[in-house]
Amino acid sequence: MKKILGIIVISLLILSSFEMVAEDAKEIAYKVYNRKAPKDGESDMKMTLIDKRGGERIRDIRQFFIDLGDVEKQIMFFTAPADVKNTAFMNWSYDEAGKDDNQWLYLPALKKVKRISSSGKDNEFMGSDFTYEDMEKRNPERDNHKFIKSDKIDGEDVWVVESTPKKEEQYSKKRAWISKEREMPKKIEFYDEDGELLKVLTVLEVKKIKGYWVIIKQEMSNIQKKHRTLIELSNMKVDIGLKDNRFTQRTMQRGL
C-alpha cells in the first residue's frame, strides 16, 4: 500500500513539475507578448530580398503604427521600387485570441482601397521570406508552449521555448531563443508542416529608443530554398502622439 502511495505521490510530483515548466513557458511567451512597447511610432523600412546567387532586390517602405490595447494598427506606404510606389497596406491586428486580422490594400492603379482576405496571412509579404503573419504580434493563447532549456547566444542568457499552434497553421512549430534581459527573441526557427526546418529568423541589431528595446535589423533565411530577406529600420520615432483616426482608408488614399 505504502509502495502504491509512494508511486502516486512521485507521479503527482512529476506531473506538477511538468505543469510548472509548461506554465513557465507560457509565462515567457506572455513576457515577450506584453513586453514594454511604444504606444505609437513611425519608421523607414528597407527590405532587401537576396536570392541564392546573392542578387538583391530592394523595397523601401514608410510605416506607421499604433497600439490601442485591444487592437494594433499599422499602415505601410511603399516608396520604392517605382512599380509599387504609393501602394499602401493597412493591417488591424486584434489582441483577442482567434480573432483574425483585417487588412486593406490601396493600389494606385486601381485608385481604390480593397479589403483583402486575412486568410492569406501565410503568403509571402511582397515576395520576401516573411509572411504577413511573421510580421505581426501573436497572441500566446494560439499556441501550446514548451520550455526546452536555458542557453547562451553571443554571451547573452536566453530561454529556449518551443511553441506549437493549437490549430493547424503554416508552421508545425516554432523554436525561439528569447533574451532574458530584453524579453525579446534573438533567434526563431520555423518548422514546416512535415516538421522540417524551413526558416530561421536572426535578430542582428537591437536599439533602445525612449526606453524601449526595438529590433533594428533582422534577417529571415529560408533554409530549404536558400534565399533570405534582410529588414532594416531607420529614422524610427516612438510615442509621437499618432491618433487612431490616422489609421484609416482616408490616409491610405491620401498617401505620404
Next chain:
Amino acid sequence: MMKKMILIFVLNVIIILPVTVFSEGLEINGFVRNYSGILLEGDNDYSIVQNTLDLSFKKSEGDIGFVSNIFVYQYPSKENYFGIRELYMDYYSESVDLRIGKQQIIWGQADGVFITDIVSPKNLTEFLLWDFNEIRMGVTAAKGKYYINSDNSLELVWIPMFTPTLMPEEGSIWHPKMSFPLEPSFDMTKSEVDKNLNNSELFGRYSLNLSWIDLQVMGGYTFDDDPSIHVKRGFSIDSVTGTKYLSSMVVSPEYHRLNVGGLSFSADLTSFILRGEGAYYNNKYFQTADPIASDGLIKKDYINYVVGIDKTVGEWKLSTQFIQKIILDYEDNLIGDEMDNLATILVSKSFMREKLRLELFSYVGFNNEDALIRLKGYYYPSDAFGIEFGSNVFVGNEGTFGQFNGNNMVYAKIKYNF
C-alpha cells in the same frame, strides 16, 4: 491642327519638365511601354502596335497639393493619341477633403464590371482590354468629402460637363457590330450634350468603414454614358404591289438623363471576402421592336447587381463574381433579354518571390453563351522592368464578347517603370 497640338504638348513637356525637376519635393513617376498584339485569324494582322509614355507629377505641401498625369500613345500606323488623364488640386483639412480639376473617380467594389462605378466614363477604344488606370477617363469635377468621424463620411461630386464613353473609331476591330435592315443615314446633330449648367452631373455617396465591413450608398443624377440609338424609319408604298415597305432609316445617337441609386459593400467573413454592388437605374432607353414606340426606343427602369467572393488558398488567389441585369416591367418587344447573366473568374499565383505571376481572368456570358478568356503571364527580371505576355480569346458568335470572335490574339507588353 494635329501638328500644332503635338507641338503644344511637346513644348509643355519641355517647359514643365525642367521646372518640375528642379522643384523641391516634386515626385515624378511613370512608365514607358511597348504593346504589340497579333490576331490569330486570317493574315495575322497586328491587333495593336502601341508605344506609351505615361508621366505623373505630384507635389504636396502641408494641406494642399496637385497631381498631373499626362499620356502619349504613339501608333506607327494611325494617329497618335495623347492628353491629360488627370490634373487636379487637393486641399485637406481636419474633416474635409476637396479635389478640384480633371480626375478619375472610381467607386464600387466590383472588378471589371461597372455598376456603381459610373462617375468616370470608360475608354472602350480597346474594348475592356486596357489596364486598370487606362480604361477610365478623367472628368473635370469638384469633389468634396466630409468625414463625420473616422468611420462615416459623405462625398459629393459635381461634374459641370458631361463626358461620354469613348467608343472605338469606325473601322476599329473593337467597333461594336450593328446591323440594320437597310443602309441607314446618320444624324449626328444630337450626338453631343450641350455644355451648360443644366447638363451637369451630380453624385453623392455615404461611406461606412468598420473593421469587418465597408459599405457605400450612392446616388447620381447623371447621363447615360452610352448613347441611345434613335432610329427613324421611313415607309413607302410599292407602286406595283401596293404594299408598304421600309424605304429609309435615319440613325441618331443621343445621350439621355439617367437617375441611379445603389449600394456596394465588402465584408471580411474570416476565411473569405464577400463583395457586392447593386444599383437601380431609372429611365434608361432600351431598343424595342414595338412599331408604335417612338424612334424604336422605350424607357424602362432596370436593376444591375454583382455578388463576388475573394479567397486565398495557399498561394493561389481566387475570385469569382456573378452579375445580373434585370429590366423591370419587361415587354416582349424589347430587343434585349429581361435578365442578362454574366460571371467573372480570376485565378492567379505568383512564383519565384513575385518575379513571375500567372493569371487567368474570364468573363462568361450565359445569355449568349459567349466569353472572353484572358490568360496572362507577368515576368519581372528587375524591379523597374516587366514583361507581360498573354492571350485574349473570344468564345461564341454573338453578345458582348462573342461579337469579337474574330479578334483572338496573343500579345506582349514590355514596360519600364520609373
